[in-house]
Amino acid sequence: MRRFRQGETVDFVVVGSGAAGGVMAKELATAGFTVLVLEQGPRLEAHEFQHDEFTQFILGALNNRQELQPQMYVPGVGAEPVRQMAAIYHRLVGGGSVMFTANYWRFRASDFRERSLLGPIEGTGLEDWPITYEELEPYYTKAEWELGVSGEPGPFDPPRSRPYPCPPLPVKSSGVLFERGARALGLHPQVGPMAILSRPFNGRSACMHCGYCAGFGCEFGAKSSTLATVIPVAEATGRCEVRAESYVRKIEVSDRGRVTGVVYFDAERREHFQPARAVVVCANGAETPRLLLLSKSSRFPDGLANSSGLVGKYLMWNGNASTGAVFERALNDWKSVMVTRIVLDFYESDPARGFYGGGGIDARFWGYPVLFALGGLGGFPEGTPAWGLEYKRMLRDLYSRTCNADVHTTSLPVESNRIELDPDLEDAWGLPCMRVTYRDHPDDVATMRFLVEKAVAIMEAAGAERTWAPAQFEQSVGFHLLGTCRMGNDPQRSVVDRYHRAHDVPNLFLCDGSSFVTSGRGQPTCTIQALAYRAADHIARFARRGEI
Amino acid sequence: MHRHLSRREFLATTGALASAWIGSDPGAFARALEARREQEPRFRVLAPEQAADLEAIAAQIIPTDEFPGAREARAIVFIDRALEGFAKDQLPTILDGLEDLSRRIRALGAPAGRRFAQLPDAQQVALLREIEETPFFQQVRFATIVGTFGHPSLGGNHEGSGWRALGFEPRFVWQPPFGEYDAAVERGR
Numbered sequence: 153m154r155r156f157r158q159g160e161t162v163d164f165v166v167v168g169s170g171a172a173g174g175v176m177a178k179e180l181a182t183a184g185f186t187v188l189v190l191e192q193g194p195r196l197e198a199h200e201f202q203h204d205e206f207t208q209f210i211l212g213a214l215n216n217r218q219e220l221q222p223q224m225y226v227p228g229v230g231a232e233p234v235r236q237m238a239a240i241y242h243r244l245v246g247g248g249s250v251m252f253t254a255n256y257w258r259f260r261a262s263d264f265r266e267r268s269l270l271g272p273i274e275g276t277g278l279e280d281w282p283i284t285y286e287e288l289e290p291y292y293t294k295a296e297w298e299l300g301v302s303g304e305p306g307p308f309d310p311p312r313s314r315p316y317p318c319p320p321l322p323v324k325s326s327g328v329l330f331e332r333g334a335r336a337l338g339l340h341p342q343v344g345p346m347a348i349l350s351r352p353f354n355g356r357s358a359c360m361h362c363g364y365c366a367g368f369g370c371e372f373g374a375k376s377s378t379l380a381t382v383i384p385v386a387e388a389t390g391r392c393e394v395r396a397e398s399y400v401r402k403i404e405v406s407d408r409g410r411v412t413g414v415v416y417f418d419a420e421r422r423e424h425f426q427p428a429r430a431v432v433v434c435a436n437g438a439e440t441p442r443l444l445l446l447s448k449s450s451r452f453p454d455g456l457a458n459s460s461g462l463v464g465k466y467l468m469w470n471g472n473a474s475t476g477a478v479f480e481r482a483l484n485d486w487k488s489v490m491v492t493r494i495v496l497d498f499y500e501s502d503p504a505r506g507f508y509g510g511g512g513i514d515a516r517f518w519g520y521p522v523l524f525a526l527g528g529l530g531g532f533p534e535g536t537p538a539w540g541l542e543y544k545r546m547l548r549d550l551y552s553r554t555c556n557a558d559v560h561t562t563s564l565p566v567e568s569n570r571i572e573l574d575p576d577l578e579d580a581w582g583l584p585c586m587r588v589t590y591r592d593h594p595d596d597v598a599t600m601r602f603l604v605e606k607a608v609a610i611m612e613a614a615g616a617e618r619t620w621a622p623a624q625f626e627q628s629v630g631f632h633l634l635g636t637c638r639m640g641n642d643p644q645r646s647v648v649d650r651y652h653r654a655h656d657v658p659n660l661f662l663c664d665g666s667s668f669v670t671s672g673r674g675q676p677t678c679t680i681q682a683l684a685y686r687a688a689d690h691i692a693r694f695a696r697r698g699e700i
Numbered sequence: 701m702h703r704h705l706s707r708r709e710f711l712a713t714t715g716a717l718a719s720a721w722i723g724s725d726p727g728a729f730a731r732a733l734e735a736r737r738e739q740e741p742r743f744r745v746l747a748p749e750q751a752a753d754l755e756a757i758a759a760q761i762i763p764t765d766e767f768p769g770a771r772e773a774r775a776i777v778f779i780d781r782a783l784e785g786f787a788k789d790q791l792p793t794i795l796d797g798l799e800d801l802s803r804r805i806r807a808l809g810a811p812a813g814r815r816f817a818q819l820p821d822a823q824q825v826a827l828l829r830e831i832e833e834t835p836f837f838q839q840v841r842f843a844t845i846v847g848t849f850g851h852p853s854l855g856g857n858h859e860g861s862g863w864r865a866l867g868f869e870p871r872f873v874w875q876p877p878f879g880e881y882d883a884a885v886e887r888g889r
Contacts, residue, residue: 488878521868522846524849539762
């Protein structure tokens, strides 16, 4: 791996090494450019990942968290701010791609043009994307084949130029039951595409079905994180360095309004200026806008690349709600990957429902032992004691017979849902913390409720002894961080153009969940990575032509 | 490794000793003794009698039946470590809660100095019912669950005994079929 000297000018600084940053680094390095990736989190290798549910999943040791980067959360305009983590991401080399559940759904053609299909929705910023599915398709395919995805096309899938590189992962009992219930209702269950290897691929091992995917790194390297896939390829070019524990606090600009580099803190919290010919920010939908807002200057007094005033606005979390079911016999769904079957029959927004939105449903099991014992995922039978022998026997009785059906839904882009800098609160480095204002749009709540009814109906049709569903849907925490530097053709109404170049700054590119114009159906990673492949392709061309 | 057993340790060992003899296995005594030594951890924060009380509470929250409970899982080791580390702030609540229990025991007319761990089962349960809504009990319940079902590297869930009680097998490498329903589909092929 290349080590750049401190202060040595590079072609590109990439801020963030996650789903988008890892891809960006690999593409730009293999295209012949020098690339320094600055990642705020530590670097862990596969063998260092553990199944310590408490430290990792409950305490969030590899997340952004209170002790380092507290947040203020405003649960809707006018509400009192509370000190609470609201926008959660993973801070380590590989970012969220290391820790995610690995659902890997493409968008459909309709996702890119819902404004045209459905008309405007009052009080929202629903817009078409400046690109189409057809333009992105080759990059979806590239992502699936470079990273490694297991799946099988379903009846509603958009056209694809190549099949999945790996066959479906073996179906679990939750998938069998979910499929049975869905078919009984006349629905079209399909294989859930997963960025987890069902067979050895590109020198990596297949999944060993340990059962610790969501919120954990894969110690076998079978989950197709950027850490396990493209980052080593980028490093092997000899032109890319991934510098961990490097926390960027500002993007510097010249008098001419061009980016000159970034200022970052190293692991010892010493400050450095890193010069670069161009900067690509892939810091996620919360940190990307925060970094722009932190990068105020006399030329950009409202934050960098913010002439539209839209940096940080239109935050979308996706809706997520979890239902549950208990069956007669053992599912043992605590083994293997989370999801093997999904239902996408309710994907499209249907005006006949009376509200905007759509989504997918998957069968899974949130069955990590501590999480289950703490509350049965909301599904302990009414009146069961919370401790004692009866409690213990119930845990054992239910643990292997329970599964969940989760719904993943749309969020409307609402301008007041946003990331800002908090005027008072500072992080461990003395920088302004984020203030997150978020309230689900009433249509988002209606969509979750609608999908939850479908999920429960599927599990009942599958023969569940008992099912349950959440009583309320409004969310106060988000893991999908989308829409905060939206792409568009109009510099007044978007932050980046169709190539992810900031409208205001020629050598600044932003590419991650922040680029999204609409939210998809709750599985954004596949599209984030397809966008990164596409953006990198264009950025490399611009660079070669001297157009940066 | 040789060391002298204190009187308390000796008494504590006798229970294990008795059951070891029932097994009439000549090696069992030595093993039981060794196991008992391992079960006498050096607590970092808690005094021995505090640890004994908290362990007794934990053992009521997740009792021992045909499967291991919080006691066999050594949830108390996790609780002690937690109170030194990330749950340091909760120590006053825990110590106040134990004090409160002592007061309640005195109010029952128990002899002076009688501690929770020394009460009969039924009295322990009745006392815990009185306090089950308190932050103290909720914190101990939470810590007991983590100490029983959490990763063994945290100090509890000794040798995966908590996982065993739940029906979770910590093999972490599996092949299909995973459960009965996918096995049935597999058979039908």
